[in-house]
Amino acid sequence: MPDALPERRITLTVNGKEHSAVTEDRYSLADFLRHGLGLTGTHLGCEHGVCGACTVLVDGEAVRGCLMLAVQAEGRQVTTIEGLAGDDGTLSPLQAAFMDNHGLQCGFCTPGILTTLTAYLRDNPDADEPELREALSGNICRCTGYDTIVRAALAAADAMRKGATA
Amino acid sequence: MKPAPFTYHRAESLAEAAEMAATLDNARLLSGGQSLMAMMNLRYVAVDHLIDLNPVAEIAGITIGSGRVTLGAMTRQRTVLEDAALATCCPILREALGFVGHVQTRNRGTVGGSLAHLDPAAELPGMAALLGAEITLTSQDGARRVAMADYPLGYMTPDINEGEILTTLSFDAWPSAHGWDFREFAQRHGDFAMAGVGSLITLDTDGRIDRAAVVLIGVDDGPVRPTDVEAMMIGETPSDALFRAAGALIAERPMAGDALVTEAYRQHLAGVLLRRSLANACVRASESAHA
Amino acid sequence: MSSTAFVGQRVKRVEDPDLLTGRGQFLDDLKLPGLLEAAFVRSPFAHATFTEIDAAEARAMPGVVAVLTARDLPAEMLDKRILLQVPHPEITYAVTQEPLATSEVCFVGEAVAVVIAESRHLAEDAAERVIVDWEPLPATAHCDAALKPGAPAVHSTMTDNIAGRLNLSFGDVDAAFRNAAHVIRERYEPHRGTGHPMECRGVVAVYDLVSDAFRIWSSTQTPHNTQRAVIDMFGLAEDHVRVITPDVGGGFGPKNQVYPEELVIPAAARLLGRPVKWAEDRREHFLTTTQERDQVWDVAAAVDDDGRLLGIKGTLIHDAGAYLPWGIIMPYISATTLPGPYKLPAYRMAVTIAFTNLVPTTPLRGAGRPQAVFAMERLLDAVAAKLGLDPAEVRRRNFIQASDMPYDMGLTYRDGAPVMYDTGDYPDAQAKALAAAGYDDFPARQKAALAQGRHIGIGIGNYVEGTGLGPFEGATIRILTNGRVAIYTGAAAAGQAHRTTLAQICADELNIDVTDIDVVGGDTGVMPRGAGTYASRITVNAGSSTRMAATELRGKALALAAAKFDVKPEDVELTHGAVRIKGEQGDSITFEELAKMTSGMPGYALPKGVKPDLEASGYFTPPQATYSNGSHVAEVEVDPETGQVTILKYTVVHDCGTIINPMLVDGQVQGGVAHGIGNALLERMVFDADANPLTTTFADYLMPTAEIVPTCDIVHMESPTPLNPLGAKGAGEGGTIPAPAAIVAAVENALSPFGIRITDCPITPQRIVELINAASETNQEDR
């Protein structure tokens, strides 16, 4: 073990806002967002890369926040659940669809599911149910049994095709 | 579940990475991190230095030329999955990559990372073995090439020396008229397979098998090329009896067994998967021959 | 009379906006100045003793504030164990965990020391450096083995591994078996799994020296039990311990215990004079959070020639794990659940509760019922097979009829009252489920599929579930001086949307909108009494209390306004946050004005008999459990070569009495079925012979994913109960309870050409292939 705990300053953009902060080298991006920046909307459900609760978007793509180091996000654009709604607080079509379709119960898995689906629906606006289920297969939800999540995603895709935005 | 402390080093170029790898003690290379970070979080792995290859653009990307395919080590799994040219010349890669983890892990996970980690059930090392690929390892002393057949030295132990960086994977594409199939068995999509099989087949003008390659994953310390099965295919006309015989042969091979998956079940699965895989590869071979 | 603008409607959840935007406040999200973080040092052995813990090196590590062992804990904690939650006279050895083990550990993961440091990372660094002089002892890994002569003692203080025995019976069992045309005997072995809420457990504690008081946040289903345990441990007065639940990321039962960490973290906060947090990680959750389901049932059914049940007898071995935090409630529930919706003339079950060197078992979604339903439904399937009857027909011949209600089964339930089914139409529930599942056409479909080489099968699971247990849950409703309405309740939510449900009930009574209501729950500081969110009891208990309080408050508001306008109370009515004189425009008074008047407005005298504050409380105490029921039908496809099972269609008929919010009930059912699918096909905690857990990550312990769980076809029946003012019954567990029985039956049915019999669950692909191979070997031998 090194004598002094290695740390460094990183600068990155989170939800459109630039942040500069010191982090220990070993901090995961999720830990840094939560404890370094106080953005506790990103959750940790397993810290070994299976549950998907920690999913955030890095340069627009969904990644496991527990398997990427904060220092690797230097200069990157990160989007978390806190950044999905419009600037005025209007829920994104996906968030609104989750509310309308009861897509969440305890809400602990929800941040990772919303970020995953935000990227997926952007790239696959016409996704059907089997495709959505596969896209969701890296996110575990213990409460809902997934049905309402799938309904919400389908409803959001439909709303977005009709022009809804956050 | 937080990793033990380490010092992070960002390598901006291959030369810089090689220098770091040569000089830093108890160091590990970080590529996609989709296995390594999890093992570090669990404190199964602790290092003093982590050398990040992610910024090293020169070892990322796909090149295809005169039948030879080269994948840079830092090519993301998602890129391999979605690359159209690769899907045309080497369709089995797309089929296999579809089983690798989930979108979130494929966005970060890399070709080189998977090969260096060498999980016995991993798809990419299996593909490398099936395609008879060659691996390039680069250090300050230059580059070294290793045939995939010689690369696994034991359970999760690749032939990578101190100071070496896995930089490329290259192989010859099969002729455009070939059949392919990859399948594996896990209870859930994206999990490591209890067993998996990949097959490549070409047929001669009489419809007889004139070239066959088969790989098994998840059944032994590393990917397995069953030469006996490959040999018994040659010159044969595809038939259910042939595939069954191949399945029966493979099911007799000693395999790994553990508390969760027994050897007998792995053998059984391998036999079933092989039979189905060969059958589908032969159908596709015949379709592509007539296309 | 109240309106029903909200009750019975698919009202959107008031919880959602915060949770959808990352503004939820879960345990690990809490920020307090000077907060320290904890990591525990845990046993790597399933059974071991130790004498010395050397923490010198750990204490010198960067950022470490303290390393505490049992000896370093406050004097009040010495020689104390956690309060037993449910005592019972049949418990032979009432052993619960010590806050930190003093000399012996009895399962892998049991804590012996805690490191408190400036961050969790630093605490984990130091925890690795704590050295314990372990002396490993032989361990017992399964409840069946635990009872065999010569089995290693789970606790070195014990001579056998028996935690308790229960004998339940009614009717003349011996006569039933003497007179039986057929006797069917089987052994069933459901296996261990666990709850795995996506948020693990966690505790934050603050100690206030000035008032000698604790403020504790815990990710628990039962803040009041945590409070009781802390009070018991530290010998404090009740108002010196406040336990608050932040947002809780799922519970499913295992968060309904008091755990050692909930005592050690407050102790550390007091010793160190700083707030301390422990957020459990998933590995700790695998090792230390309670589990359930290992049981061994040896049962026999006596039936007549028509397949009518004459009697059931047998033995049940229940795995307690290493300690008894919940006493012996679960096997009790199992044994009383077995008869289910069927008329059973005679019954005798001898239950032995065995200790093992595994993490303790406590109620987990279903709480002993999925195993009992598995045993009963599998037994009926065996009867059907033996007599050549359709499984649905065997059930039809045995159902308790709607006209038999209330039906006294002949046993005493865990609450001490008789098992007295209140309402429900069990035959109709099955009939509706079969109709929705296309059961009658199934043989044709199965035949057609088989012709294409596909093996599909269908299976039934029926159940009756005691829900809505007492003792009570309270609610206080207050109209605030800003015109808003607040509901205070002891109930702690973990995703069940109590805030929405209670607001719906209150909104109808007060004729306001749900958005005018704030629900504050799960805080012993606002509601001094409460039991917890378990046993599907909150809608019944807190919901009924809310209805009672709201009704009283409504009367109070009407009386006040009537007095003010000098009219009779019948002449005023509630309208959207105001009280007005009926039938004419003009005089009305808003809730805001009413609340101000009653909160001590100078110059305003309260009408006679009216107490200050616009507030009312209700404590509903149910006279007995109320019984929900349902029928599930699973249709599956099995690949007999790989053993893979795919669920093609899943039908649920669900009767939980009056439904407050169908959207939420559907959510509970669908989520419950997903959990049941895990129990049926995927989720198993595997231990080696030395009781070491082998499945300690989500890569080994398989949770159902979106590709595994189909959309359930849910049919609601509503048989309101007369036992509470809402007519409601519990809905949280019915999705899970019969799912393993129905799915396993379907798998067996799909594989009927192979003639296999499945008696354990989860049924994995490997096991299916083994059973098929074994059956074909037997067939060959027969030839």
Ligand code: FES
């Ligand atoms: S916390 Fe990252 S995948 Fe579970």
Ligand code: FES
């Ligand atoms: S809503 Fe609770 S885990 Fe998904």
